[in-house]
Amino acid sequence: MKTKHIPPEWAFEFRRHRCPFMPIGYRMGKLALEYLGIEREKDHGFFVFPEIGIGHPQMCFADGIQVATWATYAKGLMEKTFYGKLAATFYHPKKVLSVIP
Numbered sequence: 001m002k003t004k005h006i007p008p009e010w011a012f013e014f015r016r017h018r019c020p021f022m023p024i025g026y027r028m029g030k031l032a033l034e035y036l037g038i039e040r041e042k043d044h045g046f047f048v049f050p051e052i053g054i055g056h057p058q059m060c061f062a063d064g065i066q067v068a069t070w071a072t073y074a075k076g077l078m079e080k081t082f083y084g085k086l087a088a089t090f091y092h093p094k095k096v097l098s099v100i101p
């Protein structure tokens, strides 16, 4: 399978290892932006709720979403739901999208 959504090399360096979950999160984030018809987060108007729990590989998945969307935990734009699933809800004030890869 080919995808146009390939994470930038610096994202792998940031994670400090290569596993498939950061690219899966990255691709999910990019596809969510396309489906919602919005661009990467510029300030504080877009939120993501990953349905992940704790530990690896779930945080790799979340980092991929952050790299793709620029909605970050540090900016308060992401909040885990702790459902233990590799899924996420993408929330924009005028649009909502739930995705399960």
Ligand SMILES: [Zn+2]
Residues within 6 Å of the ligand: 017, 018, 019, 020, 021, 022, 056, 057, 060
């Ligand atoms: Zn990983």
